[in-house]
Amino acid sequence: MRKFLAVVKREYVQRVRTKMFILVTLLAPVVISFFGIAPAVIFSIKPGGPVRIAVVDGTGKLYPRLYDAVMNDAADTEESPTDQTQSIQSGNLRTGLKQITKDRQANLELQEINPAGRSLSQLRTELDRRLQVKELDGYLILPPDLLHDAKAQFFGRNSGDVFTRRSLQKALSEAVRDERLVEANINVKTLQELSKPVELEGVNIGASGEERDSGEGFLLVFAVGFVMYLTILMYGQVVLGAVLEEKETRIAEILFSSVKPFTLMMGKLVGVSMVALTQLAIWGLAFSAFAFYGAGLLTSRGLPIHIPNIPAINFVYFTLFFLLGYFIYSTIYALVGSMVTTAQEGGQLSMPIILLLIVGFYLFYPVINSPDSSFAFWVSMFPFFSPITMLVRIVTQKPPFWQIALSLLIGFSSVVLITWFCSRIYRIGMLMYGKRVSIPEAWRWLRAA
């Protein structure tokens, strides 16, 4: 036991003490928040003032409605600042895009062109000239039969500006629809009230009949999966390096004359994992502190805070399956490390691990659809997929306890078994003097040594 602890301590202390560790731990939150905020900030930059658009209204009555539609959008954006903060916080790309579109709509400047007896081609020559001298950014021609034909033309200098075109199209559709409604004698307000969308609330019926909202739990599973994925990507290489260290420095033989290979491997795995967990804990605490601060700020402004309704036992499961996922993939990295002689070789061989990880992630979807199927059962027992799939099952349609326990048992036994494999391959590989091991060879060694 003292030997095991000595290995754990060395792996831990040597890593936590490095400047690199301290730097990454401190800077990562800064970098991540930068990536969260920077796109929103960059997209909101509006160089060169509003987009100036001239409108030639052939129908003679649509311009006021179009103007209103454009200006309404602008007002919407200004009136809902909470929308903005939400979209930045959640980092959700789609909300972010909506946000940008809104911003650009607010940034249109319309002006009506009075034909004053001039023909369409005369007007176009005139407008083209104004485009060229940059008095205008574009112009819109509404033909007289727009209400029936529903086709208009937009001429612009910057045809790549999809945002402007999209918001013009939307405003125009709105204007045309409203005008048509008026012509058909239908009240716009009544129609809006009548076509209000239905809200669908998700309520789960558990085995004991209690009602739970699975939506938030589900998001949490996704978050756990994502953190697991990132941790494995970051620390898998560290585990690989740790296993390689004694090979590259030629200390392995000295160590093996003092400590059993299995003890050494386990010690390395646990030591490096504690480094990863230390880092995650620091980030977790920082994040919670910010979240509480932010929540406090919002409540003080009178905004309601919704605290997710998740059974406490699920947090225990999140933790256990997170650890399982982390360990099972780390041992695979260790296995690669035990077979190769340099980190470069290890990098190439570890590609399939990432693929396995991604497959596990995608299994999310079929399992959500039928969490009770035998397919879901088997994938949630398979150690490389169970960390995510079993969590999905737990938050959607909780499986019986024995299934969860069995999944954990299989998973953690696999961790021990793979570590044992590693230690054997590692020991024999060391005795063979720095030659990379082929998989059939590794298999033969396992049986022979």
Place this chain on the structure above:
Amino acid sequence: MPKSEITVKLDRVSKSFGEFKAVSELSLAVRAGRIFGLLGPNGAGKTTTIRMIVNITAPDSGSIELFGRHIDPKLQDWIGYLPEERGLYKKMKIGDQLKFFAELKNVKGKEAEHRIDHWLRKLKLTEWKNKRSMELSKGMQQKIQFITAVLHDPDLVILDEPFSGLDPVNVALLKEIVLELKAANKTIIFSTHQMELAEQICDDICLINRARKVLDGSLREIKKSFGRNLVALRIEGENGILGDSSLVSKIEQHSDEMEVLLAPNASPQDLLRKLVDSGAIVTKFEMIEASLHDIFIEKVSEAQ
């Protein structure tokens, strides 16, 4: 510590790697409190034999006993091993590193600190304790590695080519320490292919070649049995005595002396007496003992 007259005993031990026979039917006994030379050319099977003794790899057949007990990982704590393949953690401070190796041998913290200071002082490396090993010269690193082998006060110390790459001053220093260990009744296995060194410090030797034992026993006895009746001679006024084929079978002339191989059954005493009687002035008359190097060459070429 279990006491035993024989520290290490191998009984018909064999080990192969695939088709390759690394050690074949090797039996040997290392006596307690002596320096045992495990000698042989490169690739003879020395390192594999040692690895089996320190329990890094298991023999395919045969048995190994340490301190009179069947081999067991727990016995590793009583062995100090300096492998030929050796290194240090590059970025770890020397002090921390030695502490780690001590912990791996079950030495408690305080005691470890004490011994680390003792050994660093002894090997004149005290001021390097807080340096990283990558800042040390190769020779210094080798001395640190030597410390890791003796730090836990083992009863059996196995040194695989411990002097390779060291300067003469450090070779002398380490040799002195090895002799001190012997004086403290430790058993030392010393593996090398440098015969001159083995000749200087070993009490017993075992010569292996191509996985097999060629000969073993005490160095003194072995050398005696290899007496080859060779005389180094420097004389003035020789009167045809050396031409007597019943006394001398071969003469090799060097610059100021000659090497004389006595005829079979001729005694060196006879030759000396006859030379003196004939009036020759003998300024040098010395029986040349076969060196370990000669024995080694002879035995190895004999086996091939």
